[in-house]
Amino acid sequence: MAHVVSPLDQPSNYKDSQTRVDRQKQNDLLAKSTTLYIGNLSFYTTEEQIYELFTKCTSPEDGGGIKRIIMGLDRNTRTPCGFCFVEYYTHAEALASMRYVSGTKLDERIIRCDLDLGYKEGRQFGRGKSGGQVRDEHRQDYDPGRGGWGAQAQRIEIERRREVEERYADAQDGPGAVAGGGGDWKQENVSQVEKKKRARSPEDEGEGDSDVRLGQRPKMDEEMEAERM
């Protein structure tokens, strides 16, 4: 229906400056992407809340479902910093989220979805100078949902915050830090060895990813997430 209105499931103009792929390649990848970047989350929103909303876009009868959720964390404090990745099994589910969920509320905030190239190791961390997202570096306003709150907060919010702050204290980085979520169905009675290998097949990116990228991560901080809110 592109003649009359523009569809909501188009990727934005965001370009991850840490990826090495060119624009054309990026567009090709996005056209098959099963991963969404979710922005403007409250720091207190849990993965289960995200799961609950995004599961409404799944097509399990078509082999789909939520593969995994990767919570964006402050690089230094290991606490959620307002973004995440939701990875589905199929591209159609990611498109459905763009159409039906992006721009609606979760935890009383309007969230934004964008098609993403797919999780790569290290991307779970904020790229702002302080460890959070770049957009929060530049934010001038008071935003209780994103850390900008103080003594006037409600008691239950303090409690909620405490839980959240502890939750990811054990978050790791490096290969294997993030679970794969389970792959395609495989015939039983394959040997254990093969099974282990499978767990690191190319489709479970991040797990098999080498450490090489780590070296270049912190340099290019500022420009990235800012655009993307």
Place this chain on the structure above:
Amino acid sequence: MSYERHGRGGGYRNKRNHYRDRDDYDDRRRDYESPDDKLKTAIIKLGEVDPIEELPRLEQQIRDHVPRNIPILSEAFRIGVTEQPYKIPFYAALLRLLHNPTELSIPGESPLGRLVLEDFWKGFQAYLDKVEWRETRLCIHFFAHLTVARLISTDSMFALLRSFTSVLDEFGVSHGRAKRAALCAGEGLLLAGPVLKAASPAITDEIITAIQTYADSTAQEKWLVSPSTRISNQMMPSDGTVELLDILLSSLVTLNATDFKDTENCVPQPYKNNEEIDSTVLTPYVLPAVLVPPEVIEIDSMSTESGEESQVKKDEWPEFFIRLFPDDVSPDPKSPPGYIVRTALLDIIDIFEVNRKECARLLLEYPKWNLPGTFKPKPGAPVESEPTPGKDWQLESTIIETVLGAYLILPESSKKSIYYIALITELCKLSPSTVGPAVGKSIRKLYNSLSDGLDVEAARRFAEWFAVHMSNFGFSWVWKEWVPDLSLPVQHPRRAFMRRAVEFEVRLAYHDRILKTLPPSMQSPDAYTIPEQAPSPAFEYDDPTNAHHDAAVAVLNLFRGRAKVEDVISHLDSLKSTLETSEDGHINVDSVVRSIVVQSLLHIGSRSFSHFLNAIERYLPLLRNLASGGISGSGGSGNPEAKADVLTAAASFWKHNRQMVAIVFDKLMQYQIVDPTDVVGWTFLNGVAVGQLAELAGPMNLSAFEWDLLKGALDKANGRVTIAKRKVAALRKEDDDARARSKARADETMEVDAEPKESAEDAVPAVPEKEVPQVENPAITTALKAFSSLTKEQKAALSRTLEGFVSCLAPSPTDTNANPHARTVITEAAWENRGNWGRDEWNAWETWGWYRQFCRAYAPYLRTYSNTLYAVSFSRFEHAKDPAADLLKLVWNIATGQEP
């Protein structure tokens, strides 16, 4: 309740940045537009301000455009007609203007409009060839208007409509196909009726009769998918819901009675402003004859070893729409103007699914495209036309009723639930003060209908909409007004709804947030509306007085220290032997060990969904070992008892958080620790025990939560077959392509190498292709094997589900946990007495409802195995006189298309 516009809460303050990159992106894409493109855009944008005023200007623009480009013009008309159906009457008027002669036209030459129409026809033919029903139907609307404008011959229009009614006579026609063909013929007649009836009353009657005959043949299907029918009675209630073909027919019958005089009161006919074309000067266009292409039968359906086919084509059923408002608020859909309005709104909802925001805007702008006086003017807007007697409807109520109607279609809506939910959210954001009240009234109306037997699946979807909607509007619902209903039995549909809606709200927010939106009487634990505690894990062995506390702590510490799988297994072996000695046969040691391991592992992963995934991924081999009953290398699909123990342990750990139960089960299936069939079997035996509201459990039954677990398992089984099938098809195609390539290469080589024209025999390849042994690619062999295993699993899961329902609803006398009311609630007298029903009666009633949903939603899969499944589950009732068994079989037979 209050619906605020955008703008409260921190997120909105970044609006400056919000869509910035999107705008940049669009700017860059706005390439140079050629004059042809500009003209096309002008046609598509017809009526942005006032369609009638713009018509002469647009006509002139088209005529002035040189060089003349008919394909561009007809394409613009096609886009206009098929993507903006509300503009069709105005496109017909534009085409009528383009038929006028000008001073430049040469006598005898076809007018510009005719040339466009001839080219437009080619597009229609293409839609029809590809069986694109919506586009086909909308083109027929266009032709119908043109027939009234005397630009198309009545005979050829009749012929077109009859080629669609002839579909209804096809042997074994599917309901989806018949329904769409009937809509094409019926709606064409509805719009072109004024001239068609005058031309031939007999053919007009014949078309109506054909549709009527078909609709009459679907009575049983209607009973199964109407949201307001009784389990006990096949009679169709006359109010509250309307069926799509029925409302088409009632509209046609009404119009036919007055020779379609009233069509002009239902739909604009702006082309009538022009004088009638003299048919001696310009003979009307004769539409070429068409044939609706035959039903696509999946040729590629693969047979499994047992010879049963696997197909996943979705079934289509009669479509029932719930009525929420009286006739003076929203038009009666059975009346012609009501039918027109509803169809127009449904088409907008369908077409603009790609952009719900634009869709909401277009829905609210709809009155502009219908006759003046149809809807009440916006509050505060100048009254431009007198309200038409019998019309003057409320736009927002009509829209909400239509959207919710489409959302609540059974067994499932055509788009994902969340689309309709998000669309209503956008409507509320665009016009909170007018849409909000319509939403509130709809919620109350649906809530009230819960007492009168609103279908369980419709009720479940209602709760889902309610929760997501409230999540978008500050959870501000006036719960107080439902407090009196707390005196109803705990499983009464209204109380089940409150509980479910609250549970869904808590999942989207958090316990304390929702708790404080409820009045005190609903907060108390004995109200069974919201749990006392926030959903948290329940590690059974946490309590130091638990007999296995120490054993569990040891296992937990191994997991915490990331011990190797082998080390954990050897620890468990020694734990087992200790327990065997110490407990001396009082307990099932295997079960205890499984419970300790699974609960400890879930405990490690209880912080979040990701923590859970990490924990089980780290110990997958251990879990597999556990699920196989500890028999290492047993392979196969594990040990059913062990897998049931794994599920029980998981459900027990998350008994206060049913969302997590569903998530854990899903991933246990995904990681192939358990199979869908295990989950199905477990759910029927144990599902009711999950959750902290113990009062709700009682004897065997199925509520929405257990249904969600079943659905998760069945969808997983079916989804895997879909993937496997796709994989085989892809590999085969790859293989064929490779073969074709190598054959082409061989042919090429031969042509170069072989001496040309030696003799006929020599020209034949040395090894004829047929003799090449068709060695299947090993990848295909593997994929076929997977497909075959998965098909078996699918069949097992479906069969186990049917068995579960049969033993719930027609329990044998020896069943210890049977619901005593499974058989009693299905009589008409029992239903009339529902005011006195208690927990068990309502439970039994809901279970019957889920059985109906199971049969109709999974009908395409069930049909594949219908004979085997019937034999397994129903043959025991062969000679029994058992009304419950009869009802089970009746529903089964209707769903699987057997003669009852």
